[in-house]
Amino acid sequence: MRQSKLFGRTLREAPAEAQTPGHRLMLRAAIARPLAAGLYTWLPLGFRVQKKVEQIIREEQDRIGAQEMEMPVLTPAETWKQTGRWDALEPITFRTKDHNGREFMVSYTHEEFVHLHAMQEIQSYKQLPQIVYHFQSKGRDEARPRAGLLRVREFVMKDAYSFDADQAGLEKSYAAEFGAYERTFQRMGLDAISVESDTGAMGGDVAHEFQVLTEVGEDRIAVCSNCDYRANLEKATRSVRRDGFEALDKAPEPSEIRTPGATSIEALQALLKRPPEAFLKTVLLTDARGTVVAVVLPGDREVNEAKLRKILGTSEVKFANDGQFAAAGGVPGFVGPVGLKARVLIDSSLDRRAFIAGANKKDTHLQNVVIGRDFRGEEVDVHDVREGDHCPRCKTGTLTIKRGVEVGNIFAYGTYYSDKMRATFVAEDGTQKPFVGGSYGIGVGRAVQTIIETHHDEKGIVWPPQVAPYHAHVLALPVNDADVRATAESLVAELEKRGIEVLYDDRDETAGVKFADADLIGIPLRVTVSKRNLKENLAELKLRSATDAEMVALAGGADRIADIVGSWPR
RNA sequence: CGGGGCGUGGCGCAGCCCGGUAGCGCGCUUGGUCUGGGACCAAGAAGUCGAGAGUUCAAAUCUCUCCGCCCCGACCA
Missing domain, CATH: 3.30.930.10 (Bira Bifunctional Protein; Domain 2)
Structure with a gap:
C-alpha cells in the first residue's frame, strides 16, 4: 500500500x-x-x-x-x-x-x-x-x-x-x-485476567469477565496479593475477622445517649471518642417500586449498590425521601435498626457485639445494640470492599483495587x-x-x-505484530531520488510477493516527518531505503519495539525481512 | 439524569470581560532550495465565529432559547 x-x-x-x-x-x-x-x-x-x-x-x-x-x-x-x-x-x-x-x-x-x-x-x-x-x-x-x-x-x-x-x-x-x-x-497481545463478575439482571450463577488492568479502565477490580482471587467490586467480598462474640452475653440492655447534631459517623466519632467500627450505619433506601429497605452496615463501610440491586432484584436503588423516612419511623441523621418499620438487611460482615446505633429520635443514639437480640433482619453481603481488606479465598492476602477494561x-x-x-x-x-x-x-x-492503551510509548503505538495493520513499513528517503525509489519499489514488490503486508511511505516528505509518522503508526518492522545506505547497498531494519537498528545487504534484504516476519507469533 | 467545561478555516488555539466587521501556529495549494528525526524562502486558497431569536447605527463579543461535544458522577448482561 x-x-x-x-x-x-x-x-x-x-x-x-x-x-x-x-x-x-x-x-x-x-x-x-x-x-x-x-x-x-x-x-x-x-x-x-x-x-x-x-x-x-x-x-x-x-x-x-x-x-x-x-x-x-x-x-x-x-x-x-x-x-x-x-x-x-x-x-x-x-x-x-x-x-x-x-x-x-x-x-x-x-x-x-x-x-x-x-x-x-x-x-x-x-x-x-x-x-x-x-x-x-x-x-x-x-x-x-x-x-x-x-x-x-x-x-x-x-x-x-x-x-x-x-x-x-x-x-x-x-x-x-x-x-x-x-x-x-x-x-492479540492483551494481558487479560479473568475475574468473578456479577451476573446482573440476566439471572444465572456463574460469570467471568476478562479484564485488562489499566488506569483508563472504568471497572474496579479487587486483586489478592497472595492467591488468584480477583473479583469485580460489584461482587467482591472479604474475609472478616470475628472477634466480638464473647461480648454478646455481657452486653446490658440498650440505653439512650444524647448526641445533639451528630448526624454522621464522623460527628459521632468526634463526639463520643469511639472508632468508626463502634457504630452501626443504617441507610434507608428504596427499590424501583419505592419499597423502603434499611441496610445496616459497620460504621466505616458503604453500601455496594450493585450487590444491593441484585439482592432486591431491582433495576435501581435510591435514597429514601422524607415521606418514606417518616413512614418507616426513621429520623434523618439518627436512623437505627431498632424498632424500624421497614425490611432490614444486615451486612454479613457485622460482628455479634454491642454497637452504638441511631435511636430513630432526634439528637439521640442507642448504645449496647446487639444484632439478633435487639433487632432482626436478613443477613446479606452488601458492603463495599476496599483496599487492604483480607482476601475471602486465602484469608492471608490483602486486596488491592485496580482499574480494568472489560x-x-x-x-x-x-x-x-x-x-x-x-x-x-x-x-x-x-x-x-x-x-x-x-x-x-x-x-x-x-x-x-x-x-x-497497553502498547504504546511516548512516540506512538507499538502494535503487537499479530494485529498490526501491516507487517513492514518501508520508507524511501528521499522518494524523488530515482535510485532510492526504484530500489524501494522493487523491495516492496518482492516482499508483497512473499505475502508480507507492506505500507510503503512514498510521500515527498522529509525524513523527520516519515520517521515520526512511522513511530506514531507503530508498524512492527521499519525498513529504511535511503540515498545514504544505497551507496553501500544496505537497508536499515528497525523493530518498533526495539531501540537499535540492524543494517542488511539489499540483496538479502527480503529474505531477512521474511525471516523476521515469519518468526512472529500468529 | 446531576455537576462542570467547551463550540471561532481540516487540527490546536487567541479574540469575548470592555460591541466597530476575524487573527496566530500546524496542515493544504503553487514555485523554488532541500532530504536520516516533525526543514527553509516566496506567493496563495480556505471561516454561515454551533443554530435561531432579541438588543443595537453596528454582535464572534451583550441577552434568551435550542443543539452538539468533552470530563466527573449516576447508569451501563
Whole structure:
C-alpha cells in the first residue's frame, strides 16, 4: 500500500476531546474517526487491525468447535417481549418502526434470537451440544460514551451462545469458552485476567469477565496479593475477622445517649471518642417500586449498590425521601435498626457485639445494640470492599483495587431464556427439556483500543505484530531520488510477493516527518531505503519495539525481512 | 439524569470581560532550495465565529432559547 494514497492522515496534535493515551493515539494515527458521540468510523488502517482481531477470535472459536453464523442488527419486538426485555432495555436501546408500524430494536444482544433459531434447528439431545457465534453490530444508547472506542453506542461484538442438554454440559461448554478466551486475548497481545463478575439482571450463577488492568479502565477490580482471587467490586467480598462474640452475653440492655447534631459517623466519632467500627450505619433506601429497605452496615463501610440491586432484584436503588423516612419511623441523621418499620438487611460482615446505633429520635443514639437480640433482619453481603481488606479465598492476602477494561465476558445463564421462550428439545428420556445455555462476548473495537492503551510509548503505538495493520513499513528517503525509489519499489514488490503486508511511505516528505509518522503508526518492522545506505547497498531494519537498528545487504534484504516476519507469533 | 467545561478555516488555539466587521501556529495549494528525526524562502486558497431569536447605527463579543461535544458522577448482561 502506497502511503501517499492512504485514506486517512496522521495528526500532529490530537483533538482536544481525546483524553486517554489510547484515544489520542487512535485519532493521531488515523485508526478511527468520530462521527457523533459514541459512533466511530474505522479508517483503513484501523479496519485492518479490527479484521485481524476478529480473525484471532474466529480461529479460537472454531478451535473449540463453535460455528460462525450471522443474525440481523434489526430485531423484532415480539421476541423481546417474550423474555420481558423489551421493557427492561427501553432506556438504553435504539428503536424504530417499519412503515406498517411494526416495532424493531437495534439489537442490544442476541440471546432471544439465537434461542429462537435453536428451537427451530435442534429437536433432539443427539444434536447437542452446540456453540454458535457471530460478529455483529450492537446498539446501546449509552448515557455517557467515553474514551474513544472504550465505550461507544454502536460496536461489533463477537457473541457466542452455547446450548447443552444439562448443567454438566453447560459447564463443559463454559470451560471450553474460558480456555478459548485465554488463548484469544493472549494471541492479540492483551494481558487479560479473568475475574468473578456479577451476573446482573440476566439471572444465572456463574460469570467471568476478562479484564485488562489499566488506569483508563472504568471497572474496579479487587486483586489478592497472595492467591488468584480477583473479583469485580460489584461482587467482591472479604474475609472478616470475628472477634466480638464473647461480648454478646455481657452486653446490658440498650440505653439512650444524647448526641445533639451528630448526624454522621464522623460527628459521632468526634463526639463520643469511639472508632468508626463502634457504630452501626443504617441507610434507608428504596427499590424501583419505592419499597423502603434499611441496610445496616459497620460504621466505616458503604453500601455496594450493585450487590444491593441484585439482592432486591431491582433495576435501581435510591435514597429514601422524607415521606418514606417518616413512614418507616426513621429520623434523618439518627436512623437505627431498632424498632424500624421497614425490611432490614444486615451486612454479613457485622460482628455479634454491642454497637452504638441511631435511636430513630432526634439528637439521640442507642448504645449496647446487639444484632439478633435487639433487632432482626436478613443477613446479606452488601458492603463495599476496599483496599487492604483480607482476601475471602486465602484469608492471608490483602486486596488491592485496580482499574480494568472489560474486554470480554462469559456467562452461564442456564435455562433463563429457554424457560421464558419455551425453547426445548426432546431429551433421552423422551421428555421436552429446556436448553441449558451460556453466552460469551468480546467487544472488538474495545479490544483494539485496549491494545493501544497497553502498547504504546511516548512516540506512538507499538502494535503487537499479530494485529498490526501491516507487517513492514518501508520508507524511501528521499522518494524523488530515482535510485532510492526504484530500489524501494522493487523491495516492496518482492516482499508483497512473499505475502508480507507492506505500507510503503512514498510521500515527498522529509525524513523527520516519515520517521515520526512511522513511530506514531507503530508498524512492527521499519525498513529504511535511503540515498545514504544505497551507496553501500544496505537497508536499515528497525523493530518498533526495539531501540537499535540492524543494517542488511539489499540483496538479502527480503529474505531477512521474511525471516523476521515469519518468526512472529500468529 | 446531576455537576462542570467547551463550540471561532481540516487540527490546536487567541479574540469575548470592555460591541466597530476575524487573527496566530500546524496542515493544504503553487514555485523554488532541500532530504536520516516533525526543514527553509516566496506567493496563495480556505471561516454561515454551533443554530435561531432579541438588543443595537453596528454582535464572534451583550441577552434568551435550542443543539452538539468533552470530563466527573449516576447508569451501563
